[in-house]
Amino acid sequence: MNQLASRFQENMEKLQAIVDQHQTNFSSTPSRMSASASSSPRGCNPDEVMVPFHGNISITRASMRRILIAARLGKTEKDLNNTVTTILDAFYSPAELAEYSRTGKVCPTKPGTLPKKKFPEDILNAISGFITSRWSTWHEGAVVEEATVHAAVGHRLLGCHTNTRKRKLRHPDLNVDDILNEELTRANDSLGM
Numbered sequence: 596m597n598q599l600a601s602r603f604q605e606n607m608e609k610l611q612a613i614v615d616q617h618q619t620n621f622s623s624t625p626s627r628m629s630a631s632a633s634s635s636p637r638g639c640n641p642d643e644v645m646v647p648f649h650g651n652i653s654i655t656r657a658s659m660r661r662i663l664i665a666a667r668l669g670k671t672e673k674d675l676n677n678t679v680t681t682i683l684d685a686f687y688s689p690a691e692l693a694e695y696s697r698t699g700k701v702c703p704t705k706p707g708t709l710p711k712k713k714f715p716e717d718i719l720n721a722i723s724g725f726i727t728s729r730w731s732t733w734h735e736g737a738v739v740e741e742a743t744v745h746a747a748v749g750h751r752l753l754g755c756h757t758n759t760r761k762r763k764l765r766h767p768d769l770n771v772d773d774i775l776n777e778e779l780t781r782a783n784d785s786l787g788m
Contacts, residue, residue: 649725652717658685666726670734672743675726679747682722689778692755697748711756719748 645653654662665681668674683692696702699713723744730739 649721649728650717652721654685661685666729667733670730670737675730675739675743676747676750678726679722679744680751682725683748683751686718689755690759692752693759695752696756697745697752714748714752719745722748 641656644656646656646659648654648659662678662681662685665674666678668677687695694712695714696711697714697719699710701710702708723741726744727739727741730737
């Protein structure tokens, strides 16, 4: 009986170590990913369970499913950009993405403007590591370089910024962040995500 109790104690310590590790991962994830999974009458929604993305970054199972589907659809540059967009949408809303730039530097064509926040390096490295390590497996013979992934992230950030700026110019009295978040939610709902 004593042996059973000691094995139980060992397993509980291992489980606690896993929980502590996941709590550490949550502290380095973006605001949208740090929320706990919503509870349902029968427990946790399986799609909201966090799974490893790359390195110490975690993502919801539903987001990982969408990313893997997008990544396997094609091997052109457009398909890579769509994959990067799907990954970024899993971490941030378009309104949040509009606040970042890839480098964090002032735009050289617009003197006198303030620099945006630099996109988090850990997320950027996780995205590029995830794609570069798997792209050739998904698409036989196709190789993606890290610089190409970084450029795709930059294109997405610029696209979100441009979309936000145009909406603010057209409708200065509306809260653009709420509109973008509503559109993202509506698009995900229509796709059943």
